[in-house]
Amino acid sequence: MPCLQEEPAVIESYYNKRIVGCPGGEGEDEHDVVWFGLEKDKPHECPVCSQYFVLRAIGDRGDPDGHDDDEDEHH
Numbered sequence: 322m323p324c325l326q327e328e329p330a331v332i333e334s335y336y337n338k339r340i341v342g343c344p345g346g347e348g349e350d351e352h353d354v355v356w357f358g359l360e361k362d363k364p365h366e367c368p369v370c371s372q373y374f375v376l377r378a379i380g381d382r383g384d385p386d387g388h389d390d391d392e393d394e395h396h
């Protein structure tokens with residue numbers, strides 16, 4: 322394997338963060354699924370297979386559990 326970093330896996334989400342499971346690659350790169358919280362603008366590297374994940378927010382819904390910040394906007 323060349324030591325060049327692979328392209329990060331882009332995970333789309335309506336929210337600014339979500340839980341992502343990494344099953345590794347195929348064949349011998351496969352590993353038990355590792356779950357981690359992925360946040361927007363915070364790339365996460367799988368500790369097992371070194372695959373990078375980045376979250377792309379495709380909505381503007383903010384944090385899925387965010388009830389603590391401004392919620393005053395009603396239309």
Ligand SMILES: [Zn+2]
Nearest residue numbers: 343345367370
């Ligand atoms: Zn992995």
